Amino acid sequence: MGKELIMLVHTSGHAFSIEKALKKRDISCRLTPIPRKVSSDCGICVRFDPNDRQKVETFIQTLPFDIQGIISDDET
């Protein structure tokens, strides 16, 4: 898989909630362990295609909780 964007969330439950919602919107994503360089959390992050960034960012505005941020795979 090419370079993906990585969405960092506060807690794993948020990742499952986001994955479910993105898939409902036909935006493919996957959950993986968090790269150690970006977070000490034991949990997971949401990876998605950079081409979907706009759609994902629009979706994030509708969430009832905050996310930590979106970074590029290059930054890890």
Place this chain on the structure above:
Amino acid sequence: MTTDKGIIILDLNSFSREFIQANLMIPDMIYLDNAATTWPKPESVSEAISNAINRCGGNPGRGGHRLALAAGELLYEVRERTASFFGCKDPFHVSYTQNITMAINLILRGLLHPGDHVLISPMEHNAVMRPLKAMGISCDILPGGTDGKINPAEIANKIQSSTRLIVICHESNVNGIVQPLREIGRIAHKNNLLLLADCAQSAGHFPLNIEKDNIDFLCFTGHKGLYGPTGTGGVIFSSRVDTDQVMPLIRGGTGSLSESYDQPDFLPDRFESGTQNICGLAGLNAGLQWIEEKGIENLSRHGSELIGNLRSGLQEHPGIHLYSGEGQVLSITIDGLDNGTAASELEERWGIMTRIGLHCAPLAHRTLGTFPDGTIRFAVSPFTTEEDIRICITACKTLAEESWAKN
């Protein structure tokens, strides 16, 4: 009917026929202790627990491998289902605990401070009374009728300047009386108070909506009317509650903010330290799904009709006193007969399992005038049949007549 293995199958109505599968290996048994914990559970509950152990064996929220993800997905699924079941729009406002006692302790200990005053119903359980006493919190009992039902019009007179919380046992575990939660909550909010609803019995018996019913802390257990296993329960926070005002009961690993020694302040991690009971919650998920499929109104009607039958069958009998509410519980006493002796006789002669004594609710029994001897409690479930109730009526009448003849 008797099978070729000599096992007796009770004659069940069609509503309950599917449930009896779980009963096949235990003949001559009538389980009427469903207010303590429901039994049997829908078959799908044990299947879900087994599936969770075998297929979702990782630690939810810790690690990103397939088994951890499977466990995490399952945990999120039950969280969504629980929230939806209780009319909560945000699944992360559900915090799981090991039972409702822990959920109630979480709120009382996490919210209240020295000097706060609390109003309680006259039917409270020791899950409320003991923490309040240990914390030294002053409380007043809301006046109720002889059956323990509160008149909401009398609440305002009891409110003090230091009153912060009203605690209400929604459906009594002693006599099944159901309190007018929505009206109590309306009065609480009008007076800037919060409402904690102990829904140990009522969850699964009545449709509950945390927002519309004006509840702030909806405490529930998974193993009674929600048909999950023991070891499951929790609290749901309404959108009105500032959860920063509630201190966690325990602190520890959450899989988040792992570099810090501080507890996360976001939900659900603020209140869910340590590995969650994923197998138990898988069972709770199946129990909730089963209720959705059957329809909570249908299940509730079945229980109410059976309790109605029991009440009708016993109410005119001399020597039997009824302490009857509106839920799915009926308490009785029999003149001249010790409750413990009655329970032994009921099980040995008719296979009827009951719960006697104070039911961990001495305040409720004081309200009903049955302290300290308590009562004999019958509690039904969707698995209880009309035949079970007919046998129970016959058994109680027989015991009452035998007691009268002896005395």
